Amino acid sequence: MTESRIEDWKRLCRESGMDPSSMPEFNERYAPEQLSSHLRRYAELMDICRSFTDEFLSSLPDNPMLVAISDAEGYILGFFGNKSIEGILEQLGIVPGVRFSEAVGPNAIALCLSTGKPVKLMGEDHYHIALQGSACYTSPLFLHREDTRPWAAVSFMMMAENSHPQLMALLRSMTGSMERELELRQRNNRQLILTQALLQTPHYGVVLADPEGRIVLMNKPILELLQLEHDAQGEPCDKLPLVGPPLKVMLEGGGGPVLGLEMTAERAEGQRHYLLDLLPITDEDGGMLFAVAMLRDMTAARQSDEMLQGAEKLVFAGQLAVSIAHEIRNPLTVIRGMLQFTSTRIKKEHYELIMDELDRINLIVGDFMGLGKKQPPALQLEETSRLVEETLQVVEFQCRLDGIALHREYETHGHVLCDRNQIKQVLLNVLRNATEATPEGGQITVRLAEEEGWQRIEIIDTGVGMTSVQIARIGEPFRTSKKGGSGLGLAIVKRIMESHGGRLRFQSEPGQGTTAVLEFVMQGQGTLGGELPLAPH
Structure with missing residues (x-):
């Protein structure tokens, strides 16, 4: 088929009046900037061809050939090999940038690119007399295995007397090796880009491990998330805290992805919440190249979600308070009155227990009432020590009964804009929590101070204290560690x-x-x- 096509091609040349005694005019050629652009596009291939050509020609005596690279359109991009042959071609006008198309007469490059098959032209296969002393072997090069159109062409050019029947087999073998090397480099480049993108993300801590479980790379955020002073490159992945054990299990289990694994860790600042994804990076045949662990700190998002849930609870509690608070308080008043009226008929210890429980119910109802009120504060200029003192006088008697010493330290106090009733409610709730947490013989200190334009009120108790987890959940409705508490007092304080x-x-x-x-x-x-009526210290 190739022979008949070449003969048809030569016939067309004769019919068009093309002169075989002179070289064809290469009217199609890249401008210098176009050639530079295409050389950048084909830079990987050119580097591979240079390396393969040097190795191949070093095994042949006298370096008898020139290797040419053409792009998908037949434009010569460059030559490697015999400089004498390259000089001869330059004299004939065949230089990088010219195009071998069908218009210049029979040539192996155009025929190879159009058919996608290897082509050999030798001697009188060429139409032009100046080329009939030469031989040209050309093989297509495909960028991807599934491609049907060549991405480039690789040619062996030589004098006809130096041709050999095995050269086409050698060229095809060399082109196949170049395709595999090009594919490998591109795959490595993609992996490098992916790795860099993963490692440079500021939102995820990333660990790359090989299939044997050895750590290959770690980015800076993972060191901060895991509180490590230096990376553990080369170490077994299971040595890493938090992410190491699940990463090892994933590798030993066949490398299947694990997404959205929730994890927690205790830190100095409290409990932190994390989300872990484990993903395999595979080659085109499905073989694992790396396993990637991506860790993200979800503490802020978790807190936001809990705050939203808390707000929803507040809305519900407020609606519930409006509906039932009055209905509860009315019968409570009747029951309390009747108990007081019949107190002489009930054992003293039973009477006191019932009254205490009624008072506790009344406090809880009061919390609900406070939660149901959403009126904005009526702001007025108030003196903080006066507000604090008025509130302390309410709780001071109870402190004496409970054997708790109450101390005042008023270092600096001034004026604040506030709703006095609401702030007294805040102080009362906090003080009530302090007295309930402080055992007999304990102490509560109330300190007023100023710091950078802020009036600070500190209420310090010597009670049982709280864990970091309990502190983080302060203000959540219906969450309390107190026996019989509603979990609403501090929710109201916070609001x-x-x-x-x-x-x-x-x-x-x-x-x-x-x-x-x-x-x-x-x-x-x-x-x-006016004088501030301070109780004795």
Whole structure:
């Protein structure tokens, strides 16, 4: 078929009046900038061809041939090998950038690219007399296995007397090796890009491990998430905290992906929540190249979700409070009155127990009532020490009964804009928690101070203290560690502080007591006028 096509091609050349005694005019050629652009596109192939040509020609005596690379359109990109042959071709006008198309007469490059098959032209197969002393072997090169159109062509060019029947087999073998090397390099480049993209992401901590479980790479965020001082490259992956054990299990289990694995870890700042994904990176045949562990800190998202759930609970609790609070309080009032009326007929210890439980129910109903009120604060300029003192006088008697010493340390106090009733409710709730947590013989200290324009109110108890987990959950409705508590008191405190633009935080350790810190923007120092009725220290 090739022979008949070449003869038809030569006939067309004669019919068109093409002169076989002169070289064809290569009217199609790349401009210098176009050639540079295509050389960049084919840079990997050119590098591979240079390497293969040097190795191949070093085994042949006298370096008898030139290797040419053409792109998919037949444009010569470059030559490797015999410089003498390259000089002869340059004299004939065959230089990088010219195109071997069908218009220049029979040539192996155009025929190979159009058929997708290896082609050999030798001697009088060429139409032009100047080329009839040469031989050209050309083999197609495909970028992907499934391609049907060549991405490039590789040619052996030589004098006809140096041709050999085995050269086409050698060229096809060399081209196949170049295709495999090109595929391998491209795969490695893709993996490098993927690896760099994974390692450079600031949101994920990333660990790459080989199929044997050895750590290949780690990025900076994973060191911070796992609190490591240096990476563990080359170490077994199961030595890593948190991500190591599940990564090892994934590798030993065949490398299947594991997505959305929730994990927790105790840190100095409290419990942290993480999400772990384990993914295999495979080659085109499905063989595992790496296993990737991607860890993300989800603590903030978890807290936001819990805050949203808490807000939903508050809405529900508020609606519930409006519906039932009055219905509960009315019969409570009747029951309390009847008990007081018949107190002489009931044993004293039974009477006191019933009254205590009724008071506790009344406090819980009060919490519900407070949760159901959503009116904005009626802000007025108030003197903080006066508000604190009025509240302390409410709880001071109970402290004496419980054997708890109450101390005041008023270092700096000034004015704040607030709703006095709401802030007294805040102080009362916090103080009530402090007294309930403090055993007999304990102490509660209330300190007023100023810090960078903020009025700070500290309520310090010597009670049982709290864990970091308990502190993190303060203010969640219906969550309490107190026996018989509703979990609403601090929810109300938190809501009121937020509506005032204030700040609320707790410092505590189990067995070391608790410090509640309330902060408000100060509007000035001193009293508003008149004597402040302070109780004795």
